[in-house]
Amino acid sequence: MHITLQSSHVIHIAGGFGFSPTGKASLTLESFSIQQKEDDEKFSAFFILRKYSTPDAFLEEYSEALDTNKCLIEDGHDHHDDVIIDVSDQSSWASPQQVSHPFDPSSSGLYYLIFQRCSPTGDDKHHKVSFLLNHHFANYAEDGREDHLSVGEQPLPTIYAIFGMLYAAAAAGWVLAVRRAKKAEFGAAS
Structure with missing residues (x-):
């Protein structure tokens, strides 16, 4: 996914x-940059792959983050399953970051991948x-076969x-029934 000059603080x-249980997520972040003024407050941003119990639980937290500028990784909840790429340190932007x-x-x-800029706040x-983010999500069968579903x-x-x-089978049955009906109709006419 290539995002260019996006002003939203949550994506x-x-x-x-x-x-x-045999799944794997691989994330590669390249070419991350931000347009900001020199005198701006400290920059804080993250890519978060987070587990949710339902799609509605994700939508609720996502909507709250959009509406209130709540920082998802500072919400006080234990999210030990989170996979995070921290891009707050500008020196990390020079080379690609990979997480597997x-x-x-x-x-x-059930996981959702989100980018959030926690500070400066707001859109x-x-x-x-x-940024350019490549993500590869897969589940693996017992024989090692990769499944992207x-x-x-x-x-x-x-x-x-x-x-x-x-x-x-239903279409074949219908064709046979139509042919029999035609034969019966033409056979009765002669």
Whole structure:
């Protein structure tokens, strides 16, 4: 994802990905920069991959952060499952930052990736950020096969295949019924 000159202090980057106990998240941040004045207050910003119990729980916290300028990592809650890239230190911007996080049974679940600028606070035209963030989310099967589907989406290919076969069988049955009806109609006419 490439963000250029974004003034929002909270950005929803990716989310709603369900990691299994064998899942893995890899984040690579490059070319991070901010436009700000020399006399501005200390800069504080983070990329947070955070676990939520439901999509509604994410939306509630995200909306609150947008409305109140609440800093998500300073909310007083224990978020031991958070994966964080701290970009507050300007010297870290020169080289790419990489984070790889494997999940286990206690940390698996629904995660959302968010960027937040905690200070200076608020949305304005004087503190625009730009960055390139590559994220790779995957779950791994027992045989080591990589699956890019979220835990809740993994059964979908099987379900689609079953319904596809049922549809094909129903279509074949319909064609046979139409042909039989035509034969019966033409046979009765002669």
